[in-house]
Amino acid sequence: MTASRTPGDVLRETRQRDSREKRAAVRAVIDDMLRRDEPITFAAVAKAAGVSRWLVYADGVRDHIDTARRQQATRRRREKTNGSTASAASLQTDLAFTREENTRLRAEVGKLRDALRRQLGQQLGQASSADLAERIKELTTENQRLITRLEEHAAENARLLGELAEAEDDLAATRLSLRQMIRAQNAESDS
Numbered sequence: 001m002t003a004s005r006t007p008g009d010v011l012r013e014t015r016q017r018d019s020r021e022k023r024a025a026v027r028a029v030i031d032d033m034l035r036r037d038e039p040i041t042f043a044a045v046a047k048a049a050g051v052s053r054w055l056v057y058a059d060g061v062r063d064h065i066d067t068a069r070r071q072q073a074t075r076r077r078r079e080k081t082n083g084s085t086a087s088a089a090s091l092q093t094d095l096a097f098t099r100e101e102n103t104r105l106r107a108e109v110g111k112l113r114d115a116l117r118r119q120l121g122q123q124l125g126q127a128s129s130a131d132l133a134e135r136i137k138e139l140t141t142e143n144q145r146l147i148t149r150l151e152e153h154a155a156e157n158a159r160l161l162g163e164l165a166e167a168e169d170d171l172a173a174t175r176l177s178l179r180q181m182i183r184a185q186n187a188e189s190d191s
Helices: 007-036 042-049 061-082 088-126 129-190
Strands: none
Touching: 007 042, 007 061, 042 061
16 A cells, blocks of 8 residues: 655655756766867856756766866867867968968959959940830830739729728618617517
């Protein structure tokens, strides 16, 4: 026979379960940060795990973070001594090369833009004024046709709005008449 649980027992069990889940989330975030080689800080772990900062400083959790930070520091020292990370001078050289490449590419883009402008200018210059006049005439005719259609649709819209207003008036009159007939009939049946 099992003893019945009190509300305090239920609350305690719920808090313990939440604590275990949050601590597991923190450990998972730390492992993920180690795998992606992201800098592990207490604030970053708390934010990524979606927990409060006090939890990451709690016993057991703090130890896990400290161990991960030591692993990261050891790995970085080992990579630096093995030469698997770039030195400051190497990074400066890469930056200088990148800047030179960027300058060269900007100059090339400028030259290509100028060439494109010249080519478009030549194409426009080759179009005869007769062709342009014909195109303007076509566009003017199409514009006039569209204006005429717009006016026709506006007139049709006004006519339909008038019919709608008239139908609404008829409906209101019919409702009023029906109410009067119902009242009259009710008055006859009451007498």
